[in-house]
Amino acid sequence: MKNCANETFPGLRLFISVFLMLLNGCNAGNMTVGHYDGTTGEASKTVYSKYYDNGDWLLKDRLGLVILVDHEKKVIPVAHGTAQALGALGPRDSLASGKLSFVLWNFDSVPHQVKFKRMKVPSGTLDFQNEVFSVGPHEEMERPAGSFPIFNYGTSIHVTLEVEVAGKPRRIELNLQRRTKAQLIQYFSDGAARPYPWGARSVNQ
Secondary structure (H helix, E strand, C coil): CCHHHHHHHHHHHHHHHHHHHHHHHCCCCEEEEECCCCCCCCCCEEEEEEEEEEEEEECCCCCEEEEEEEEECCHHHHHHHHHCCCCCHHHHHHHHHHHEEEEECCCCCCEEEEEEEEECCCCCCEEEEEEEEEEECCCCEEEEEEEECCCCCCCCEEEEEEECCCCCCCCCCCEEEEEEEEHHHHHHHCCCCCCCCCCCCCCCC
16 A cells, blocks of 8 residues: 555655654754854754853942843743744744843942932833842842843843932843853852852841
8 A cells, every 4th residue: 555645745754743743842042053164074062052141240349230031931832832843923022022121239248229210221221210129137038120021032232220229320231151061060060160250149148
């Protein structure tokens, strides 16, 4: 008996293979980038997580700030992957939602308040309407701060944040790096030095 499916639909076997691969391997928010060295013929890949971050001092050695962005792409992995395989993705597929959070690290023995004014991102400007964020002595505190459109396949986000701390205006420019899976282990395991100016220092030290 002839295999009519293979004879009538020559691309069916390939389609099923792609479908099963997407079913098993697609993870919305994460991104895998392949690399090929034409000189050596070696291939490699980098697996990015869905997290962007960077940090800096607001008050030197006393108060630190970390800006976090969680890449949120609400898709059905198989349906999205199949559309990609069939060349059916549109311009909106290049956009995702970046969920923004601020984390204050207070190494000081007194509380601090930070007034958040605005932040410029590639897709526009976020107005925080002078919202005040308070953090107690030797405390680390995170607060959500909204969301904004980001590039679905990006590896960094440039931001410019304006705040007021200790009665003085501060302007901070940072490149938020999209952390690879390897970096999450390197920087955020227990006891690891964070990729911020205070490194492995704890707020209790």
